[in-house]
Amino acid sequence: xxxxxxxxxxxxxIAVFVVAEMVGxxxxxxxILHLLVLTCIYSVLVMSHNLVTGYVGLFHLCHAAFFGIGAxxxxxxxxxxxxxxxxxxxxxxxxxxxxxxxVGLLSVRLGGHYFAIVSLGLGVIVYQVxxxxxxxxxxxxxxxxxxxxxxxxxxxxxxPWTPHVFLAVGLIFVLLTYIVCVRIQDSKVxxxxxxxxxxxxxxxxxxxxxxxxxxxxxxxxxxxxxxxxGMYAHYSRMLVPEQYSFISSVELVAMTVLGGLGSFGGSxxxxxxxTIVPExxxxxxxxxxxxxxxxxxIVVLFFPRGMAGLGALIWAGVAWxxxxxxxxxxxxxxxxxxxx
Amino acid sequence: xxxxxxxxxxxxxxxNEVISRASFDVREGTITAVLGPNGAGKTTLFNLITGVLxxxxxxxxxxxxxxxxxxxPEIVRMGVARTFQKLRLFKNLTAEQxxxxxxxxxxxxxxxxxxxxxxxxxxxxKRAVEVASELLFFVGLAGFEQTRAGSLAHGQQRVLEIxxxxxxxxxxxxxxxxxxxxxxxxxxxxxxSLLRIRERGITILLIEHHVDVVMDIADRIVVLDxxxxxxxGAPEQIQNNPQVIAAYLGGKVN
Numbered sequence: 001x002x003x004x005x006x007x008x009x010x011x012x013x014i015a016v017f018v019v020a021e022m023v024g025x026x027x028x029x030x031x032i033l034h035l036l037v038l039t040c041i042y043s044v045l046v047m048s049h050n051l052v053t054g055y056v057g058l059f060h061l062c063h064a065a066f067f068g069i070g071a072x073x074x075x076x077x078x079x080x081x082x083x084x085x086x087x088x089x090x091x092x093x094x095x096x097x098x099x100x101x102x103v104g105l106l107s108v109r110l111g112g113h114y115f116a117i118v119s120l121g122l123g124v125i126v127y128q129v130x131x132x133x134x135x136x137x138x139x140x141x142x143x144x145x146x147x148x149x150x151x152x153x154x155x156x157x158x159x160p161w162t163p164h165v166f167l168a169v170g171l172i173f174v175l176l177t178y179i180v181c182v183r184i185q186d187s188k189v190x191x192x193x194x195x196x197x198x199x200x201x202x203x204x205x206x207x208x209x210x211x212x213x214x215x216x217x218x219x220x221x222x223x224x225x226x227x228x229x230g231m232y233a234h235y236s237r238m239l240v241p242e243q244y245s246f247i248s249s250v251e252l253v254a255m256t257v258l259g260g261l262g263s264f265g266g267s268x269x270x271x272x273x274x275t276i277v278p279e280x281x282x283x284x285x286x287x288x289x290x291x292x293x294x295x296x297x298i299v300v301l302f303f304p305r306g307m308a309g310l311g312a313l314i315w316a317g318v319a320w321x322x323x324x325x326x327x328x329x330x331x332x333x334x335x336x337x338x339x340x
Numbered sequence: 341x342x343x344x345x346x347x348x349x350x351x352x353x354x355x356n357e358v359i360s361r362a363s364f365d366v367r368e369g370t371i372t373a374v375l376g377p378n379g380a381g382k383t384t385l386f387n388l389i390t391g392v393l394x395x396x397x398x399x400x401x402x403x404x405x406x407x408x409x410x411x412x413p414e415i416v417r418m419g420v421a422r423t424f425q426k427l428r429l430f431k432n433l434t435a436e437q438x439x440x441x442x443x444x445x446x447x448x449x450x451x452x453x454x455x456x457x458x459x460x461x462x463x464x465x466k467r468a469v470e471v472a473s474e475l476l477f478f479v480g481l482a483g484f485e486q487t488r489a490g491s492l493a494h495g496q497q498r499v500l501e502i503x504x505x506x507x508x509x510x511x512x513x514x515x516x517x518x519x520x521x522x523x524x525x526x527x528x529x530x531x532x533s534l535l536r537i538r539e540r541g542i543t544i545l546l547i548e549h550h551v552d553v554v555m556d557i558a559d560r561i562v563v564l565d566x567x568x569x570x571x572x573g574a575p576e577q578i579q580n581n582p583q584v585i586a587a588y589l590g591g592k593v594n
Binding site (some may be wrong): 183184187188189191192194195198199201202203204206207208209210216306 | 379390391411412413416421422424428429430431432433439440441442444445446447449451452456457461462465504505507508541
């Protein structure tokens with residue numbers, strides 16, 4: 001792939017970002033606003049999951065645990081030690097990164113299915129601790145009274161943290177995470193990660209220190225998941241262990257696969273799909289989740305590369321159209337996107 | 341001078357001794373071939389030298405330094421590169437990316453600089469692409485830079501593995517049956533390439549079943565049978581060695 005499309009892609013994403021930031025404040029329906037904030041948080045989470053599963057090719061089942069660790073550390077530090085929220089947020093993300101480092105070290109020793117099972121166990125441990133250490137986490141009742149971040153100073157006055165502000169900040173988070181992921185993808189780091197996914201032994205035999213790459217990828221992904229957790233904690237101001245269970249990790253895997261392994265744009269699309277569509281299906285009444293499940297099956301059956309595959313198909317269509325209109329350069333670019 | 345030295349190397353899988361007390365050395369700047377019937381332990385020997393497997397006992401020295409317990413990537417960084425009998429390309433990457441990866445993995449630009457796209461990292465990438473296109477030309481894959489490695493023909497995949505190994509700038513190249521599945525024309529062209537690689541000062545250790553080609557290009561031949569080195573010498577000596585004939589034809593040794 002040439003350099004140009006990457007710039008175009010970034011430009012397109014930034015354009016979408018600007019439009020979203022402008023549309024955000026005009027939304028008055030509180031429920032839709034809530035769903036959009038959740039979409040932002042889940043987008044960050046799914047992109048970070050994709051970095052490990054889609055790039056390094058390490059299938060794991062404890063990503064929701066990193067999300068939970070970030071959320072609970074930030075919330076508990078803010079509640080009990082009264083630390084300012086931006087600081088607790090960073091500490092939460094660092095806490096998640098350290099646990100990611102530990103899991104990454106384990107992944108070095110264990111291959112494939114064995115690692116997936118061990119990661120499942122680790123995820124369950126985190127959930128059990130959150131659920132049963134009632135003195136610290138309030139257990140299944142849920143941790144409440146989580147403070148809001150301090151108001152943002154703005155030319156003498158200050159902006160309180162309304163859902164609109166959360167949406168604006170959430171969008172910035174999505175954009176930053178996307179840029180980080182795409183930069184990793186386009187630099188030699190991404191190529192090295194892909195090599196490990198393709199063939200680990202061959203990667204080692206061209207001098208790639210596969211252990212270090214795996215640990216680094218896990219640490220970065222867990223850090224990003226911890227950020228998503230901190231954001232969720234101070235937005236919802238109420239944490240329930242159920243959100244960080246094994247089922248949530250499986251949902252994240254589903255979201256990543258649905259979006260397309262290795263496609264970060266697909267991850268955002270998939271996070272949006274998973275957050276919004278079940279709500280739109282409320283018209284189906286009690287059959288809501290069954291219909292949603294059927295939709296998932298259909299998408300996976302017809303688009304095995306997930307939403308990224310769907311996107312590629314659209315690009316191929318655009319390329320065809322452009323070639324008919326005589327815009328050869330754009331057509332060529334579109335075709336390369338369609339194949340990639 | 342010996343670049344590679346194996347002394348009393350033994351490898352057991354459970355009770356099965358695959359390599360038993362193998363000792364030989366490879367002199368710098370030569371092509372050494374490893375011959376032997378199927379199951380003689382040739383590929384295991386390669387895996388031991390490159391660190392993919394650890395010997396049960398014995399020592400392996402490269403350039404005077406012990407590499408017996410060194411991890412695979414560190415051995416690569418000492419200048420040992422290999423190809424695989426059962427191809428192990430990065431199938432979903434392009435031919436060019438397969439080769440640039442070797443350069444970039446040994447690159448000195450720290451990840452953080454690569455991540456922010458610093459000038460140094462862009463130069464490193466540009467240089468890697470240049471080296472890749474030179475090597476792809478060298479092995480006859482010019483024009484296939486942007487082709488997915490998995491979509492190349494079998495013979496092209498074989499030489500792509502060689503280009504990928506060459507991009508590591510090795511001092512020592514291990515080739516595991518590079519001519520398997522090639523037609524006579526392709527094999528003789530590859531034989532020519534191997535001689536040119538030797539001219540570049542790169543030492544080659546080669547596993548090959550095309551005995552006629554081996555006799556032509558090898559400076560020295562090591563013959564393995566049931567994990568034991570049964571002969572070691574110049575091609576003419578090996579040709580007339582009764583033990584070798586026995587191993588291949590199943591005759592009796594007097």
